[in-house]
Amino acid sequence: MAVSLTPIALERVQRFVQQTPGALGLRFGVTRTGCSGWGHITELARDQREGDAVFEQEGVRIYVDAQSLPLVDGTQIDFGKHGLSETFTFSNPNATAECGCGESFTTEADKA
Structure with missing residues (x-):
């Protein structure tokens, strides 16, 4: 089980955490x-919740709640520019289909 960040996303999260008092890492x-x-x-x-899985990458912690973990396990988080905006993007091996705009996804379990 793992969730990881690309080097660009890692740098961005490190900057967000350093600039935000009380931030522990990224909640995903x-x-x-x-x-x-x-x-x-x-x-x-800003806190670790009961049931959270915690992944650490080069000092950055990624907190994932127990209900989300089966749906995001193996996801690689990236960060990039899309037009005039900057955003995180996700390479999620559990997603079997996405909507046309890319904002949501389904899994095999959803089809059952």
Whole structure:
């Protein structure tokens, strides 16, 4: 089980954590949203919650709640520019389909 950051995403998260008092790392998970069912969420982690899996990469901690972990296990998080905006992007091996805009995804379990 693992969630990882590309070098560019790692640098970005390190900067966010250093500039935000009380930030412990990155919280990563999913929420029900969009036309396909699941959307990735990222925010700064300010606490460790019961059941969190914690992955560490070069001093950066990534916190994933127990319900999200099966849906994001193996995901690589990247960071890049898309037009005028900058955003995290996700290479999630559990996603079997995405909506047309790329905002949400489904898994094999969703098809059952």
